[in-house]
Amino acid sequence: MPRTSQRGGPETRRRISDVATRMFLDRGFDEVTVADVAREAGVSSVTVFKHFPRKEDLLFDREEDAVEILRAAVRDRGPGVDVLDSLRRVAFGLLDDRHALSGVKDGSIPFFRTVAASPALIARAREIAAELQRTLRTLLEDDEEFDGDAALCAALVIAGYASVLTETARRVIEEGMPDPVIEDHRARVTRLFDALRDGL
CATH class of the missing domain: 1.10.10.60 (Homeodomain-like)
Known part of the structure; x- marks a missing residue:
């Protein structure tokens, strides 16, 4: 022992x-x-x-990483860089790096299946999304260059990205590996931020 x-x-x-x-x-x-x-x-x-x-946080141990990613996207973007453009670049950077938060990391299928099989983990995932939404809203409210609706923007960004990730996880399980899903994931991230740009 x-x-x-x-x-x-x-x-x-x-x-x-x-x-x-x-x-x-x-x-x-x-x-x-x-x-x-x-x-x-x-x-x-x-x-x-x-x-x-x-x-649940023993498995969901990347919430702090997600908070730091959001903080950097908002606070560390260059002068005159739009928040949505910065968040878009971050989303594609996660994809290119095959980061765990992209949904296409190799070896992720057992994780996805474990989450899908546990109502407690599904509920905690929703709570984390709500916490990230509040974090992004606060970051936008504190940002002097952002002149949009912080609450609406944060809600749409987090909910939209969560929806993309959920579908990507489903497809990865279905395909048996992330590789066949990557371009579809990229296309859906593109559509998400195009829709956010048009809507906001």
């Missing part, structure tokens, strides 16, 4: 997440407890909850 540790830090967080993800994908989210994860990772349950307040 692994020795239980109370230590924290980024390495501990990553180890806990990696162990939890492997266990969830192997056995199913609902079949694995936080205590199971803690034991396998060699930490206490208290340590797990210190890093991940919710069990």
Whole structure:
């Protein structure tokens, strides 16, 4: 049995997440407890909850990455660069990098299937989308160069991208790999931002 540790830090967080993800994908989210994860990772349950307040966040561990991506897209764009253009570039950058948040990362099918099989994970995914929407709205409200409707823009961007990701995940599972879906994903991201441009 692994020795239980109370230590924290980024390495501990990553180890806990990696162990939890492997266990969830192997056995199913609902079949694995936080205590199971803690034991396998060699930490206490208290340590797990210190890093991940919710069990669902052991699998959804990229919310902070998504927040930073949105923040950079809004705050770090060049002078005179439109917010929608910046967000569009970010979306295509994620696709080109085959980033996990693009939906076309290699090896993503077990993750998609695990999420689809768990009502708790589906509910948490919706909560995260709502949190990202609030984050983007705040960023737009604080942006001196943005003169549109921050609430509406944030809602449409996040809901639209979530819809694209959901369809991409469905298609990736259907095809058995991401490669055949990439150009369709690219086309739908293009249509999304074209529609946002026309509508906003």
